Each structure stands twice: as C-alpha cells, then as structure tokens.
Amino acid sequence: xxxxxxxxxxxxxxxxxxxxxxxxxxxxxxxxxxxxxxxxxxxxxxxxxxxxxxxxxxxxxxxxxxxxxxxxxxxxxxxxxxxxxxxxxxxxxxxxxxxxxxxxxxxxxxxxxxxxxxxxxxxxxxxxxxxxxxxxxxxxxxxxxxxxxxxxxxxxxxxxxxxxxxxxxxxxxxxxxxxxxxxxxxxxxxxxxxxxxxxxxxxxxxxxxxxxxxxxxxxxxxxxxxxxxxxxxxxxxxxxxxxxxxxxxxxxxxxxxxxxxxxxxxxxxxxxxxxxxxxxxxxxxxxxxxxxxxxxxxxxxxxxxxxxxxxxxxxxxxxxxxxxxxxxxxxxxxxxxxxxxxxxxxxxxxxxxxxxxxxxxxxxxxxxxxxxxxxxxxxxxxxxxx
Ligand code: AMP
Numbered sequence: 001x002x003x004x005x006x007x008x009x010x011x012x013x014x015x016x017x018x019x020x021x022x023x024x025x026x027x028x029x030x031x032x033x034x035x036x037x038x039x040x041x042x043x044x045x046x047x048x049x050x051x052x053x054x055x056x057x058x059x060x061x062x063x064x065x066x067x068x069x070x071x072x073x074x075x076x077x078x079x080x081x082x083x084x085x086x087x088x089x090x091x092x093x094x095x096x097x098x099x100x101x102x103x104x105x106x107x108x109x110x111x112x113x114x115x116x117x118x119x120x121x122x123x124x125x126x127x128x129x130x131x132x133x134x135x136x137x138x139x140x141x142x143x144x145x146x147x148x149x150x151x152x153x154x155x156x157x158x159x160x161x162x163x164x165x166x167x168x169x170x171x172x173x174x175x176x177x178x179x180x181x182x183x184x185x186x187x188x189x190x191x192x193x194x195x196x197x198x199x200x201x202x203x204x205x206x207x208x209x210x211x212x213x214x215x216x217x218x219x220x221x222x223x224x225x226x227x228x229x230x231x232x233x234x235x236x237x238x239x240x241x242x243x244x245x246x247x248x249x250x251x252x253x254x255x256x257x258x259x260x261x262x263x264x265x266x267x268x269x270x271x272x273x274x275x276x277x278x279x280x281x282x283x284x285x286x287x288x289x290x291x292x293x294x295x296x297x298x299x300x301x302x303x304x305x306x307x308x309x310x311x312x313x314x315x316x317x318x319x320x321x322x323x324x325x326x327x328x329x330x331x332x333x334x335x336x337x338x339x340x341x342x343x344x345x346x347x348x349x350x351x352x353x354x355x356x357x358x359x360x361x362x363x364x365x366x367x368x369x370x371x372x373x374x375x376x377x378x379x380x381x382x383x384x385x386x
Contacts, residue, residue, distance in 0.1 A: 003068055004069055004070040006070060006071070007053060007056065007069040007070070009046075009049065009053060009055075010052070012044060012046065013046060013052055014043065015034050016042075017051050017055050017259065018032060021225065021226050021259070022051075027077065032045070032047050032077070047075055047077050049091065049093055049095075050093070051255070053095045054095070054097065054259055067096070068094070068096050069096075070095075071094075072092040072093070074088050074090055075089055075091055083240075084240070084243030084274065086274060090273035091271060092270070094268050096267050096268060097256065097264050098266070102200075102203045102230075105251065106203055106207055108268065109126070109207060109230075109249075110212055112247055112269045112271060116246070119280060121238075121276070121280065122283065123236055123237045123238040123279070123283055125236075125237060126212065126215070126232060127215050127217035127220050128203075128204070128207075128214040128215065128216055129219075129220040129221075130197075130230055131188055132191065132193075134254070136191050136196055141167060144186050147186055148170055148181070148185065155170070155181060159175065168221055171219050171221055189216070199230075200229065200230065220232075222248060226252040226254065226255045227250040227252055228250075228252060230250055230267065231248075231249070231251070233245050238282035238283045239279055246272055247272055249267070249269025251267045253265040253266065293341045294318045294343065294384055295313060295319070295380060296323075296335070296341040296343075296344045296345070297322040297323070298323055298332040298336055298345070300349065301349055302326055303323075305352060309347070309373075313376070313380065316377040317381075318381070323336070341362065342361070343360065343361060344359075345376070355373045356372055357376055359376070359379065
C-alpha cells in the first residue's frame with residue numbers, strides 16, 4: 001500500500017550482528033539467546049529485526065533508494081515471562097534505508113499510528129523524542145555525565161555501573177532512588193544542534209499536518225544503542241504501565257556503517273503483536289470477522305465433483321469453500337451458513353447428470369436458480385460484480 005517490499009530474514013544470525021549494535025544494552029547483554037553451533041560458531045536467536053534487515057541491506061547493497069521493507073515474525077528474548085512479556089513474541093515492522101528526509105520519519109510514524117487506528121484501538125499515545133546525533137551528542141553527554149557524577153553518591157548501585165558504560169541509559173532507570181536525580185538531569189532535546197533541531201521540528205510539523213497528536217517525551221530512550229535523532233514509542237493506556245509499549249522505533253543513521261556498509265541513514269519501527277492483542281482485549285475491540293468465501297459448494301454426490309468445481313472456480317478468481325466427508329445436505333448447509341459466503345452452489349445426482357448446478361443466494365432475495373455448469377463461472381463473476 002505504501003511501497004514496502006516484504007523481507008524475510010533468518011531467525012538466527014551470527015552473534016556479531018547483534019553485538020555490534022548494542023553491546024551496552026540489556027537486550028543484547030542479558031536478554032539474547034546465543035549458543036555455539038557444531039563448528040564452534042557463535043549464533044544468536046534474533047532479539048529484534050532491525051539489525052538483521054540492515055545486515056541484509058549491507059550484504060545485498062540495493063541501488064534503488066530509499067529501500068523500503070516490511071517484516072513480521074518471531075523474536076526471542078531471555079525474560080522472566082509475564083503478561084505482555086514473553087521469551088518468544090511476534091513483531092510487525094518496517095524499515096526505510098537511504099533517506100534522512102524528515103518526511104520519511106513522518107511516513108513511518110504515521111503508518112504505525114494508522115495501523116493501530118485500523119484495528120479500532122483508541123487508547124494509544126504517541127511519545128516522541130529526538131536523541132540527537134554525533135553533532136550534538138559530545139556536548140550533551142559531557143553535560144549529562146558531569147551531572148550524574150555530581151549525584152553519583154545518591155544513585156542506585158545499578159545506575160552507578162550503567163553510568164560507567166553508557167550515561168544515557170541511566171535515564172531509563174526504573175529504580176525509585178534514581179527518580180529524583182533523573183527528573184532533573186539535562187535533556188538531549190535542549191542540546192540539539194540547529195540542524196538536528198530543524199529536522200525534529202519538520203517531523204513534528206508533518207505529524208501536525210496529518211492530525212496525529214503526540215507527546216514530546218524528552219526522557220524516552222530506546223532499548224538499543226543505535227538510535228539517532230527521531231525516536232518514538234506507541235504506548236497503550238489500556239495496558240498496565242510496565243508493559244504498555246505496543247510498539248516503538250526511530251532513526252538509526254549510523255547503523256549501516258557500523259555493520260560494515262556505506263554511511264546510510266535509516267528509520268523504522270517494530271510493533272509488538274502480542275501486546276497489541278492484549279490491548280485489543282483491554283479495549284474490547286476485536287479484529288473484524290475472517291473474510292468469507294464468495295461461494296460454498298454443497299455436493300450431494302460424494303464430494304469429487306466439488307473438488308473439480310472448486311478448482312475450476314478458484315482458477316477463475318472466485319474464493320471457494322466446500323463441504324467434506326459426504327455429509328448430509330442439512331449438515332453441509334449449516335457449514336455453508338457459518339462460512340458467511342453470499343452464495344452456495346448445490347450439486348445433486350440429477351443436476352450432475354444434466355450438467356447443471358443450483359445457485360442459492362444466501363442473503364439476498366434472488367432465491368435459487370438452476371445454472372448450466374459451463375455458465376457457472378460467468379454467472380458468479382457477474383453476480384459478485386467482478
Ligand atoms: P523494542 O524494540 O524492544 O521496543 O520492541 C518493540 C515492541 O515489541 C515493544 O513495544 C513491545 O510491544 C514488543 N516487545 C518487546 N519485547 C517483548 C516481549 N518480551 N514480549 C512481548 N512483546 C515484546
């Protein structure tokens with residue numbers, strides 16, 4: 001719909017792919033499942049897909065930029081399983097590589113937003129931040145580190161350790177003793193260079209034009225190190241606070257280069273399917289009924305005719321379901337009803353001998369009509385308005 005091609009990347013990758021993108025993050029150091037294969041190679045079950053997609057981009061070097069892809073599939077993280085937090089969970093995501101146009105950021109954020117809307121979810125909040133880039137980070141990191149070191153004595157032991165590895169991550173601390181210090185810490189958004197600030201302003205203006213509301217969340221940091229500039233999270237207020245992120249993403253303008261490719265800007269999101277379903281439950285919105293077939297075939301001559309007819313009609317572009325097990329007419333009609341197909345086609349012994357079938361309009365007022373078997377595809381195509 002928006003020009004994104006489907007990408008299927010492997011469930012496991014060389015451990016290095018993930019180590020290179022998040023050595024100081026929990027996702028990589030604590031939550032990743034990794035093992036040695038028979039050749040002693042270190043392999044990891046993917047904890048997320050952005051690194052894999054960028055690895056594929058670097059490897060195949062597509063020339064048509066921006067390169068826009070989407071994916072879905074299982075991810076694995078070593079977690080203590082609880083509601084909304086699983087060791088295997090599913091994500092749907094998109095990634096765009098090769099453009100740093102703020103309009104790309106707006107497109108990506110809006111596609112995620114519209115996805116929740118299309119499911120009927122209303123209690124989703126978009127949280128937005130800019131994490132700056134190499135042009136603004138040195139000054140900001142220096143200010144942040146100086147501030148945190150000034151207050152190190154009052155930080156939790158865990159945050160003191162984090163401070164030595166990556167001061168930014170201290171802002172993500174959920175520990176009570178850290179909260180008052182984190183609340184007063186210098187903010188990245190106040191240290192953006194002019195260019196980065198302009199980029200962020202353009203993203204916000206683009207969202208305003210689309211009528212997508214957001215909250216600026218200056219303390220939003222993401223679970224991996226590679227994020228730059230625009231970062232965002234979709235949070236469901238219908239879910240409990242600790243597990244209320246139903247999706248998130250951001251720019252990663254340095255990731256391709258750190259995986260051995262040419263400097264290439266990129267941005268994407270991953271939406272958590274399991275949590276989205278929990279949010280649907282909590283908001284009592286449920287995905288629409290499964291798509292009904294166009295036609296349900298009821299065969300009273302044993303079932304082989306239905307096999308032939310279904311194959312013929314499907315090749316003609318008609319969606320067909322049918323009865324099995326040579327069940328009674330009543331039993332097959334019940335299944336036809338349940339399928340919600342607008343038409344049923346009946347094949348009886350007499351009809352089979354005469355080369356005819358009976359088409360029944362299941363909901364309209366055309367009732368039943370005998371149609372010659374050779375005209376059936378035409379008749380159904382016309383009736384279905386194809
Ligand atoms: P992340 O890149 O870690 O922000 O993950 C993106 C989305 O995946 C999150 O917003 C969650 O909806 C979902 N997610 C992440 N970890 C888990 C997990 N362990 N179990 C279920 N969903 C998860």
